[in-house]
Amino acid sequence: MAPASTTRRSDCPISSxxxxxxxxxxxxxxxxxxxxxxxxFKDFLxxxxxxxTNILSDRLGRLVDLGVMNSERDPADGRVIVYRLxxxxxxxxxxxxxxxxxxxxxxxxxxxxxxxEAWQSDRxxxxxxxxSRQDRT
Amino acid sequence: MAPASTTRRSDCPISSxxxxxxxxxxxxxxxxxxxxxxxxFKDFLxxxxxxxTNILSDRLGRLVDLGVMNSERDPADGRVIVYRLxxxxxxxxxxxxxxxxxxxxxxxxxxxxxxxEAWQSDRxxxxxxxxSRQDRT
Numbered sequence: 487m488a489p490a491s492t493t494r495r496s497d498c499p500i501s502s503x504x505x506x507x508x509x510x511x512x513x514x515x516x517x518x519x520x521x522x523x524x525x526x527f528k529d530f531l532x533x534x535x536x537x538x539t540n541i542l543s544d545r546l547g548r549l550v551d552l553g554v555m556n557s558e559r560d561p562a563d564g565r566v567i568v569y570r571l572x573x574x575x576x577x578x579x580x581x582x583x584x585x586x587x588x589x590x591x592x593x594x595x596x597x598x599x600x601x602x603e604a605w606q607s608d609r610x611x612x613x614x615x616x617x618s619r620q621d622r623t
Numbered sequence: 624m625a626p627a628s629t630t631r632r633s634d635c636p637i638s639s640x641x642x643x644x645x646x647x648x649x650x651x652x653x654x655x656x657x658x659x660x661x662x663x664f665k666d667f668l669x670x671x672x673x674x675x676t677n678i679l680s681d682r683l684g685r686l687v688d689l690g691v692m693n694s695e696r697d698p699a700d701g702r703v704i705v706y707r708l709x710x711x712x713x714x715x716x717x718x719x720x721x722x723x724x725x726x727x728x729x730x731x732x733x734x735x736x737x738x739x740e741a742w743q744s745d746r747x748x749x750x751x752x753x754x755s756r757q758d759r760t
Contacts, residue, residue: 495671495672495673496671496672497731497732497733498654498671498672498726498732498733498734499722499723499724499725499726499727499730499732499733499734499739500650500651500654500719500722500723500726500732501647501651501654501672501726501732502726502730502731502732503722503723503725503726503729503730503732504647504650504651504722504726505647505730506729506730507722508645508646508647508650509645509646509647510638510641510642510645510646513637513641513645514637514638514641517635517637517638534632534633534635535632535633535635535638536632553729574729577725577728577729578725580721580724580725581718581721581722581725582637583721584717584718584720584721585636585637585640585641585644585718586636586637586640587636587717588636588640588714588715588717588718589635589636589637589638589639589640589641590636591714592640592643592690592711592714593636593639593640593642593643594634594639595634595635595636595637595638595639595640596634596635596636597635597636602636
């Protein structure tokens, strides 16, 4: 099935990207999937920013509908749904990393040691590493 | 005066960046300043996504308070306020460009011809060009 599409306000690629991810919780969920090892509803709920269950439920459903994540039952426990990023979702890593560079530079955000340097010195290598992290789990 | 700070939910640099720009209108206003030549309230209001006046007014004030834009009276017409990006605001160009790359690839967004190629082949040159555009006006 083709992913659901958003109602498009303009053809601008920035605007069309923001129709999908222009909400802070959405990008934080993607961060938790890539960098925090989050896989389940419970994992996302434990995130340090304290997302509310109704917002979490809404955003996960929306990201699956839009083809950014997929969801499947955990083979080890059929009652648990496991979320993973699709290749479309993995392509958001550069957006997250540039936000991270900016937040560290201008808003006193603290990135784990070496991460921003790794991104800035070898973007392609960093993207391969991010992809392999997800594949490993 | 130091820029106002946001209430921080975590030290994560992605989260702290999103406290400032994690709202689609905010990033669209910055886009309009850098790429659309917008300078005044009226210019922003004319943007194709159709921002409401109350949201526009709120977001411009917030971005000035947070040090992303500054505002001054137009020397040619003292009744008009002119907005410009600060260096902190200009540092958001990579975030906008990575959103643009993603929106063009995955959401059928249409970037002006050559722009994404220019960004991807020479990021530093692109950033100099973006800065010079703002300095020229």
